[in-house]
Amino acid sequence: MENDKRASMDFENALINVDRIAAEDVIKKALHVGEGDVFRVIDTIISPALESIGSKWEAGDIALSQEYMASKITEELTNKMLPIESPQRSSRPSIGITTLKDQHMLGKQILKALISSNGFNLIDYGCMAIENIKEKLKTDNIEVLFVSTLMLNQALTVKEITEFIEQEKIGTKVIVGGAPFLFDEGLWKEVKASAMARTAVEGIHISQRLMGE
Ligand code: B12
Incomplete structure (x- = not known):
């Protein structure tokens, strides 16, 4: 437990310093000690470090570029230990x-980097037109x-998606x-979304709550 906390802090420092090698070192050591349990490393080391970095950016303590690079490095490392096509990942809920x-x-x-770093099966629809999203x-x-x-x-068009989901009884949240959505606190309800998030x-x-994880 104490070791995980220290590892998470080391990981966070490496990310804030954009030190890819040091970050990878922390993860390699943790995988070795934890007998290769990837999801344990994600839960106890990676997620707490990214949460802390996110809070630091919100508080204005670090630059956007640092948050961005931290997410990128973590995404790369996670994809290395948990490849996109791995059965461990594809059996997880799809986001x-x-x-x-x-x-x-x-x-x-x-x-995207955060979802991927948390080991979910991520499908990126880029900037796709609504009609195509409905098909997907x-x-x-x-x-x-x-x-x-x-x-x-664009925000107002979300309603087309949520109403389609309702009509077709697809169940996607x-x-x-x-x-x-940050400017107008009631907008997410107006477009019938399940929830809005500030960060x-x-x-x-x-999403973890909605998926019952
Ligand atoms: C940088 C920027 C640009 C850059 C974009 C660069 C790029 N490749 O992304 C450039 C210069 C290209 C640009 C262009 C334009 N922009 Co601009 N832009 C911005 C600005 C200043 C910052 C956006 C940003 O990147 N923030 C940093 C990121 C990290 O923050 P974020 O997106 O908010 O995301 C965080 C959270 O919100 C959250 N989050 C975001 N989305 C989601 C979704 C979910 C599900 C969850 C859980 C969380 C979450 O997670 C992130 C990290 O925690 C905003 C101002 C603002 N207040 O947002 C205006 C802003 C968005 N732009 C605006 C406008 C008008 C335009 C242009 C139309 C300008 C023009 N006349 O050409 C064009 C349109 C481009 C287009 N067609 O899409 C307006 C939109 C106003 C409106 N009513 O719609 C804004 C709000 C500025 C303003 N106050 O007027 N823009």
């Missing part, structure tokens, strides 16, 4: 992500769809985030 037609990509990249929802068995949109006009970390917690 889809999209910005709809929005070109603002930064928030989505951070979110029918076939991909997505438990939670994350929509990150920073433009109000939709979590929204990004500027319009990527909050989104992961909400």
